[in-house]
Amino acid sequence: MTLPKGFGSGGGGGSSSADIERMIGKRVENMTGMITVSFWAAILATFGGTAAGYFYYPWAYPTASGHFAFIVLTIIIAIGYIFCVKVMEEGSNKNSNGIVGGSVAGATAFCLFVSLYVGW
């Protein structure tokens, strides 16, 4: 197969596995760390948003309402996180069930703690 300019042996049109790796860059199955950091960033940002709601705007956003939103959003973010990691690792020999399970369990504990003790 002819490769784009800058790849291959120049004129021959052949592609080596090194060329293919260079075209791919960072493989999706190696992105679990980045996806996990994004998951936690999204959880913390969501907490910040709802906390600003019930600390700064209690007249518009009662604490119970903020907690409800935070719980639902944590569930949505967790589903997206699980999907991301599972889809990116399918077909490879990578397995990050421990990291995913730990992160989701941690987020659940954090969400429960916030719902029970923060803002009341």
Place this chain on the structure above:
Amino acid sequence: MAQMPALIPKEVEIQRLKKVWLIVIAMGSTAASVEVDNFVDGSLHQTSIRDSAFTPAHWWLYSHFITLPLGWGAAAIYDRKIPVLRGPNNSMNTGLKMTILGYLATMFTIGVNEMWHFWFVEEIFAVPNHWMFNMGVVVAFMGALAYVVRVYARLVELGAETPGENPYVAEMYKMALEGKLYSRAIP
């Protein structure tokens, strides 16, 4: 299903399609959260009609009108590396065009909406300033569906995802791969 011409190595294409898929899942989560916010915002407007444009439910709602166009814009930039997703005459994919235009309409409508509410302090759903929010989102969702189905169909064709068993779904994938999910004339 007709095999589309491969212009880049299969392994490279699968990896690139999956990177687009990552962006799509992130935006799917955002869209799901905004569905929740529709109810939060609606219930808030039943109690305090409109004291401020910057209620928490509005931060949430308006942030997605900015997040999703930027996210689809990122998908459009990365999408150029995947030949099979190009639109007519090597332009941007038609589904992406629709999506970005739809969300641009909603971004623009934030300004229109605030001008309206400067004079009319209510939150009636059917007032004209809200029309383009709703129309923009519908156009964007239609385009996004066409694009997402095409990405998935290509992953199926490359053997990286499982084909649908339902013949109607399989037909939809086939039409999407040929760029004819919504129209036989506009790929």
